[in-house]
Amino acid sequence: MLERRLHRGVAHACALLSDERLMSKKTCPMCEMDEILDHGDRLECATCGHEWTQDPAPEEAPAERVVKDAHGNVLADGDIVAMIKDIKLKGSSDVLKVGTKSRPIRLVDGDHEISCKMDGMAIALKACFVKKVQP
Ligand SMILES: [Zn+2]
Numbered sequence: 001m002l003e004r005r006l007h008r009g010v011a012h013a014c015a016l017l018s019d020e021r022l023m024s025k026k027t028c029p030m031c032e033m034d035e036i037l038d039h040g041d042r043l044e045c046a047t048c049g050h051e052w053t054q055d056p057a058p059e060e061a062p063a064e065r066v067v068k069d070a071h072g073n074v075l076a077d078g079d080i081v082a083m084i085k086d087i088k089l090k091g092s093s094d095v096l097k098v099g100t101k102s103r104p105i106r107l108v109d110g111d112h113e114i115s116c117k118m119d120g121m122a123i124a125l126k127a128c129f130v131k132k133v134q135p
Pocket of ligand 1: 028033047048
């Protein structure tokens with residue numbers, strides 16, 4: 001019970017900070033009040049505490065993602081890159097030496113934008129540690 005009240009307290013504080021989001025006039029299916037807290041994947045009524053899942057928002061077309069290497073060259077799937085510095089591989093004692101070339105890369109979402117093989121190992125790399133090279 002206490003936990004529940006604390007939770008609502010926190011949620012309400014958020015609502016006060018994000019007035020703009022409340023302007024999108026959703027209403028609570030239970031009490032029809034329009035002070036709705038948006039938690040991303042679910043909505044909560046600030047008035048009665050009813051929670052429900054949000055209708056999937058229309059997907060905005062993701063902005064075309066541009067991945068650039070350390071020199072500002074735009075990378076694409078199938079490019080070959082080479083290390084511009086020695087990188088120690090997480091969780092092993094292997095080091096990718098500067099100049100090591102990759103197999104054709106694949107761009108992926110996330111913090112390490114490049115998925116590829118180097119030295120026979122499948123690795124994820126940050127684009128800022130490589131440069132595009134001719135195959
Ligand atoms: Zn409600």
